[in-house]
Amino acid sequence: MSSTSDPSSTGLQDFFGNYWDLFAGFILGIAAIFLHMNGFAYLAVLFAGMAIASFSFTVSEIAEILAERLQEPYSSFVLTFSAVAVEILLLFMILLESSHGAHALETVKSGIISAVIVDMNVLLGIAVFVGGLKFKEQEHNEDTSSTYTTILLVASVALLVPSVLGYSPNGSDDSLLIASYIIAFLLGLYYLSIFIFQTKTHIHFFKATARSRIFRLRRKRGKGEEDEEEEEDNYIFDRLSITANLVIIFALIFIIGIIAEIFASDGMQIATEHGISAALAGLVIAIISVSPELFTAIKAAKGDQIQRVVNIAMGASTVSILLTVPILMLLSPLADIRLTLDFNSLQIGALILTVILAWKTTDNGETNYVEGISHLMFFFAFAVIAAFYH
Numbered sequence: 001m002s003s004t005s006d007p008s009s010t011g012l013q014d015f016f017g018n019y020w021d022l023f024a025g026f027i028l029g030i031a032a033i034f035l036h037m038n039g040f041a042y043l044a045v046l047f048a049g050m051a052i053a054s055f056s057f058t059v060s061e062i063a064e065i066l067a068e069r070l071q072e073p074y075s076s077f078v079l080t081f082s083a084v085a086v087e088i089l090l091l092f093m094i095l096l097e098s099s100h101g102a103h104a105l106e107t108v109k110s111g112i113i114s115a116v117i118v119d120m121n122v123l124l125g126i127a128v129f130v131g132g133l134k135f136k137e138q139e140h141n142e143d144t145s146s147t148y149t150t151i152l153l154v155a156s157v158a159l160l161v162p163s164v165l166g167y168s169p170n171g172s173d174d175s176l177l178i179a180s181y182i183i184a185f186l187l188g189l190y191y192l193s194i195f196i197f198q199t200k201t202h203i204h205f206f207k208a209t210a211r212s213r214i215f216r217l218r219r220k221r222g223k224g225e226e227d228e229e230e231e232e233d234n235y236i237f238d239r240l241s242i243t244a245n246l247v248i249i250f251a252l253i254f255i256i257g258i259i260a261e262i263f264a265s266d267g268m269q270i271a272t273e274h275g276i277s278a279a280l281a282g283l284v285i286a287i288i289s290v291s292p293e294l295f296t297a298i299k300a301a302k303g304d305q306i307q308r309v310v311n312i313a314m315g316a317s318t319v320s321i322l323l324t325v326p327i328l329m330l331l332s333p334l335a336d337i338r339l340t341l342d343f344n345s346l347q348i349g350a351l352i353l354t355v356i357l358a359w360k361t362t363d364n365g366e367t368n369y370v371e372g373i374s375h376l377m378f379f380f381a382f383a384v385i386a387a388f389y390h
Contacts, residue, residue: 025054048263060292087289093264110282124313125375131301132369138306142365148314184329191322279386
């Protein structure tokens with residue numbers, strides 16, 4: 001006896017399953033605007049944060065479709081750029097609030113560092129942990145992690161320069177600002193050389209050295225890649241061209257920017273009123289901007305594609321410093337805001353220790369769940385300090 005189900009009900013479930021994030025984003029975004037206009041700051045921040053996360057999830061989904069068509073290393077670029085664009089928007093909107101007080105400026109600085117902390121410890125940690133539970137060990141190209149950790153260590157040391165000048169007995173605010181612009185310019189040049197390195201001269205450094213076990217298992221069973229794509233046949237973004245999907249991504253990022261303005265203005269007001277530390281506020285911003293990538297990384301780890309996880313986590317961290325800093329430094333004078341790169345000891349210390357930990361857990365080209373737990377432990381320790389650091 002065979003059971004039948006209502007085709008219309010199944011179709012509705014599939015439709016909602018495919019586009020829940022878009023519906024949630026629009027509903028939550030409209031609610032956030034309404035609450036903001038009527039003075040409900042707490043609810044406006046909550047709804048705006050959830051709307052940004054929902055729209056960012058859609059951006060991540062579309063970016064993943066583009067990534068599958070472009071292949072590595074370009075696929076990871078699409079994923080990381082889409083996430084970093086949201087991060088830059090959020091930080092810039094908060095930067096605009098700095099005219100009302102120094103707390104917003106410190107939150108922006110904390111957000112820059114926290115993005116790397118979250119990428120390298122939460123995203124990488126959870127994905128490695130989940131993948132380690134399903135597979136005893138997962139292999140990736142050790143040249144990838146070695147290159148990224150070297151880049152991040154150099155970038156971290158570069159960010160130390162303005163901070164050290166801040167302690168100079170003959171230092172001045174003007175020299176600190178000039179040094180910040182010079183470092184931002186050098187980071188931008190550094191990124192250009194890395195881009196050429198990744199896409200032209202050393203592409204093989206960022207590709208997996210072997211196919212995953214799941215892929216080999218499917219080949220043995222005689223299943224082609226077509227079976228994997230059948231589930232997504234009804235997803236409209238799968239049928240659109242690369243150009244159309246890029247236009248949609250930019251449109252969604254524009255909408256995120258509008259909602260981010262509400263999140264920034266009401267969020268800074270709440271943080272100031274309740275004495276929430278800039279470190280903790282920056283951490284919240286980083287988690288919101290990184291959350292869509294997290295789902296992609298977990299999915300990749302469960303599919304034994306740990307190489308993709310490493311590319312996303314470390315690639316996003318690299319772009320977060322080498323692009324976010326120069327872009328924010330470029331935009332700050334346009335908004336008549338004096339942004340300097342004098343990070344505090346907690347931020348620089350946590351950044352350098354994160355890079356060292358990532359180097360130790362990935363340098364042999366293998367990961368396991370204990371290494372994932374180690375990254376998560378480091379993050380929770382940092383979060384406790386961030387909550388009480390003033």
